[in-house]
Amino acid sequence: xxxxxxxxxxxxxxxxxxxxxxxxxxxxGKDPAYFTEGLGLRASSFPDSYEDIVTMGANAAKxxxxxxxxxxxxxxxxxxxxxxxxDNSKPLSTYIAGCLEQVYDGDFHHANxxxxxxxxxAGTQSVDDAYNWIRAGRNRGRKAIxxxxxxxxxxxxxxxxxxxxxxxxxxxxxxxxxxxxxxxEQGYGSADETDFLKPxxxxxxxxxxxxxxxxxxxxREALEDYESVAGDVRxxxxxxxxxxxxxxxxxxxxxxLAYRHVTRDTEVEDELAETIGRQPRRETFDDDSAYQDAVRxxxxxxxxxxxxxxxxxxxxxxxxxxxxxxxxxxxxxVHVARIAALKDAYDxxxxxxxxxxxxxxxxxxxxxxxxxETVQDGWREEVAALNVxxxxxxxxxxxxxxxxxxxxxxxxxxxxxxxxxxAPSGEFVFDGWGRMGERKYTYVE
Ligand code: CAA
Numbered sequence: 184x185x186x187x188x189x190x191x192x193x194x195x196x197x198x199x200x201x202x203x204x205x206x207x208x209x210x211x212g213k214d215p216a217y218f219t220e221g222l223g224l225r226a227s228s229f230p231d232s233y234e235d236i237v238t239m240g241a242n243a244a245k246x247x248x249x250x251x252x253x254x255x256x257x258x259x260x261x262x263x264x265x266x267x268x269x270d271n272s273k274p275l276s277t278y279i280a281g282c283l284e285q286v287y288d289g290d291f292h293h294a295n296x297x298x299x300x301x302x303x304x305a306g307t308q309s310v311d312d313a314y315n316w317i318r319a320g321r322n323r324g325r326k327a328i329x330x331x332x333x334x335x336x337x338x339x340x341x342x343x344x345x346x347x348x349x350x351x352x353x354x355x356x357x358x359x360x361x362x363x364x365x366x367x368e369q370g371y372g373s374a375d376e377t378d379f380l381k382p383x384x385x386x387x388x389x390x391x392x393x394x395x396x397x398x399x400x401x402x403r404e405a406l407e408d409y410e411s412v413a414g415d416v417r418x419x420x421x422x423x424x425x426x427x428x429x430x431x432x433x434x435x436x437x438x439x440l441a442y443r444h445v446t447r448d449t450e451v452e453d454e455l456a457e458t459i460g461r462q463p464r465r466e467t468f469d470d471d472s473a474y475q476d477a478v479r480x481x482x483x484x485x486x487x488x489x490x491x492x493x494x495x496x497x498x499x500x501x502x503x504x505x506x507x508x509x510x511x512x513x514x515x516x517v518h519v520a521r522i523a524a525l526k527d528a529y530d531x532x533x534x535x536x537x538x539x540x541x542x543x544x545x546x547x548x549x550x551x552x553x554x555x556e557t558v559q560d561g562w563r564e565e566v567a568a569l570n571v572x573x574x575x576x577x578x579x580x581x582x583x584x585x586x587x588x589x590x591x592x593x594x595x596x597x598x599x600x601x602x603x604x605x606a607p608s609g610e611f612v613f614d615g616w617g618r619m620g621e622r623k624y625t626y627v628e
Pocket of ligand 1: 429
């Protein structure tokens with residue numbers, strides 16, 4: 184069977200940042216540890232006044248095409264995943280293709296374009312669509328570009344304000360990929376939920392506490408479904424587990440529950456039983472609340488064991504390193520976590536070829552999806568070409584009042600002009616409105 188997967192990936196962060204401990208916490212009179220330890224975040228990325236979901240997506244896609252030496256005719260499909268779209272009809276992929284056509288010879292007139300929506304999981308769904316298109320043999324030898332791009336902004340003073348972020352990831356999906364091959368096995372956990380939604384509005388209505396519970400419930404369903412097709416997940420089989428990361432604290436909760444699930448009735452549980460006892464089983468309790476208390480007690484003890492801590496430190500913690508400095512990128516977030524994992528192996532000079540990732544995506548509303556990926560021989564060269572650290576370091580550090588102006592600038596209800604904080608260079612920029620209210624873009628050398 185043809186191997187299909189992610190051939191290359193690129194990331195583009197918004198050019199501004201807000202330091203959460205130094206700026207947000209001080210302004211709000213909050214303990215900085217709430218951000219850095221509780222949520223697990225140091226900073227959020229924001230778009231400068233000339234940036235938006237199109238510029239960030241087009242910039243990531245251009246880096247991808249340049250690096251892989253691609254021309255428009257090599258691309259048969261461009262899908263954009265976002266939950267920040269500004270048009271209910273014209274898809275962002277047409278805007279992004281229009282940007283790219285300004286800088287390449289040729290055009291994307293024969294590429295199929297679309298826009299995918301299912302909250303944060305739409306990026307992974309677009310990768311699926313591209314995978315299926317190639318597997319079905321409809322690609323005529325061409326490749327697909329998937330762009331996941333979002334400005335994850337919340338209403339001012341919303342509980343989600345600390346988890347904001349803005350950026351894009353572009354992925355090249357192809358046969359015989361250089362980076363990772365995708366498993367055919369997938370597990371889903373999907374239900375009609377109202378935890379986080381945007382009914383015809385820019386900023387989300389969020390039931391934050393419930394959204395956390397829904398994330399965990401759907402992830403558990405997806406894991407069980409994945410195991411029903413791929414067999415039991417064994418800890419030793421996966422080098423990293425990149426999760427959708429609305430904030431690292433969310434993943435910390437999900438990872439502990441996943442560990443309990445996959446170690447049940449295994450030698451790991453037997454070994455742990457010597458120090459913390461066996462996992463509580465529902466059938467040995469008279470009622471749910473006694474069982475839930477016992478589970479909570481077990482989880483607290485589990486998180487303190489050497490076995491759990493060393494698994495978490497090796498398999499999950501490295502996937503959070505970029506997210507800690509950029510915040511939530513919604514559709515791009517799980518793809519940022521994958522980049523962080525691969526970068527960790529690269530920085531450690533580890534040979535990852537042939538090893539597996541367990542990738543866990545999630546979108547509010549709600550759906551989780553879990554699949555496996557196998558790292559390919561070309562991964563080291565791909566990761567070496569990324570400039571993530573340089574991008575993060577060169578962001579402009581906003582003061583609180585500047586942050587307020589930037590939030591207003593990107594609020595669709597407000598018509599706020601704002602002088603840019605950074606000078607665009609070698610990137611697409613927003614440069615005004617067209618005659619039908621469309622957004623216009625240009626490339627700045
Ligand atoms: N020092 C250290 N830790 C502290 C602390 C301090 N001073 N103060 C609080 N904490 C800890 C808390 O104990 C808590 O830890 P645990 O999670 O381990 O219990 C953590 O900091 C967070 O504290 P709260 O739960 O009190 O935080 P909150 O209620 O203010 O906000 C939130 C959390 C509700 C998730 C909020 O950030 C939010 O609404 N976010 C938007 C929605 C979201 O991201 N949901 C995630 C699941 S949905 C999803 O994944 C889709 C998506 O992308 C949006």
